[in-house]
Amino acid sequence: MQGQITKIQSSLYTVDTQEEKIPCVLRGRFRKQHILPRVGDYVVFDKEKKVIDEILPRKNEFDRPFVSNIDLAFIVTSVKDPDLSPSLLDKLLVLMELHAVEPILCITKMDLLTEEEKRKVTSFFEYYKKLGYRVVTNKDLSIIKSWIPGHTCVFTGQTGVGKSTLLNHLHSEWNLKTGEISKALGRGKHTTRNVELFSFLGGKLLDTPGFSSLALSSTREEIRACFREFASCSCPFSDCTHTKEKECVVKRKVEEGTILKSRYLSYLQLIKEEEKK
Ligand SMILES: Nc1nc2c(ncn2[C@@H]2O[C@H](COP(=O)(O)OP(=O)(O)OP(=O)(O)O)[C@@H](O)[C@H]2O)c(=O)[nH]1
Ligand SMILES: [Mg+2]
Ligand SMILES: [Zn+2]
Numbered sequence: 001m002q003g004q005i006t007k008i009q010s011s012l013y014t015v016d017t018q019e020e021k022i023p024c025v026l027r028g029r030f031r032k033q034h035i036l037p038r039v040g041d042y043v044v045f046d047k048e049k050k051v052i053d054e055i056l057p058r059k060n061e062f063d064r065p066f067v068s069n070i071d072l073a074f075i076v077t078s079v080k081d082p083d084l085s086p087s088l089l090d091k092l093l094v095l096m097e098l099h100a101v102e103p104i105l106c107i108t109k110m111d112l113l114t115e116e117e118k119r120k121v122t123s124f125f126e127y128y129k130k131l132g133y134r135v136v137t138n139k140d141l142s143i144i145k146s147w148i149p150g151h152t153c154v155f156t157g158q159t160g161v162g163k164s165t166l167l168n169h170l171h172s173e174w175n176l177k178t179g180e181i182s183k184a185l186g187r188g189k190h191t192t193r194n195v196e197l198f199s200f201l202g203g204k205l206l207d208t209p210g211f212s213s214l215a216l217s218s219t220r221e222e223i224r225a226c227f228r229e230f231a232s233c234s235c236p237f238s239d240c241t242h243t244k245e246k247e248c249v250v251k252r253k254v255e256e257g258t259i260l261k262s263r264y265l266s267y268l269q270l271i272k273e274e275e276k277k
Pocket of ligand 2: 163164165177178
């Protein structure tokens with residue numbers, strides 16, 4: 001039979017088959033081969049013996065939290081309290097894209113803005129829509145719900161943006177604590193394997209406040225490829241890094257305002273971080 005690991009407690013693995021949840025152990029050879037199953041893994045298991053025989057190939061894997069096979073990431077972003085952080089948003093977008101996770105931008109706290117501020121923020125997010133990203137607000141509950149079936153989803157974003165509030169609105173029975181700094185984000189308290197997948201609307205939700213370690217381990221080229229707006233820029237050098245090159249089309253478009261300045265700054269910051277490593 002096949003199922004998905006939704007919880008790991010020491011050597012006990014909860015395998016969800018859609019119909020039932022079965023606690024299983026691992027075949028001994030996994031330990032010998034140093035294979036560590038993750039929450040999110042799809043597995044082949046023996047239902048009678050309650051033993052996991054095989055871990056199916058992963059679509060993606062993260063180390064913090066220690067999970068795999070994430071399909072959708074709701075990147076929750078408040079426009080105030082805490083202020084909108086374009087660099088964090090872009091970093092999360094790159095992180096998700098590098099892991100083949102489809103990102104969805106979810107805007108919160110629009111109600112705290114003046115009409116003037118709202119117009120600015122709306123045009124900022126219009127830019128992302130034009131790049132092809134899905135953008136919703138935390139009021140679009142039925143749209144958000146319609147995307148969950150069949151997918152393993154995570155709600156990520158910095159502390160205080162309103163992730164728990166949104167989850168409570170999606171499903172009132174959850175009653176997650178809000179307005180508190182989530183404990184799991186506290187340094188040192190993060191037990192990487194201590195996560196669980198919850199079934200919801202025919203999909204699964206990850207019960208983590210997000211990704212504590214945002215370090216990307218990728219090449220310059222990989223990061224560059226995540227900035228979709230660069231693809232249509234035909235710079236004179238095909239391997240243009242869009243940094244020091246003269247005649248760089250990306251830089252020209254940033255000056256003209258067709259490429260959002262904050263996007264370009266995020267790009268520079270990310271490749272700089274990469275070089276430091
Ligand atoms: N005005 C306004 N306040 C909101 C909105 N969404 C959340 N809040 C408030 O923002 C505060 C933080 O919300 P939480 O849901 O706890 O934030 P969180 O993202 O879960 O934070 P962590 O668990 O620390 O990661 C709470 O006081 C919420 O009531 C919103 O759309 N508008
Ligand atoms: Mg929370
Ligand atoms: Zn260039």
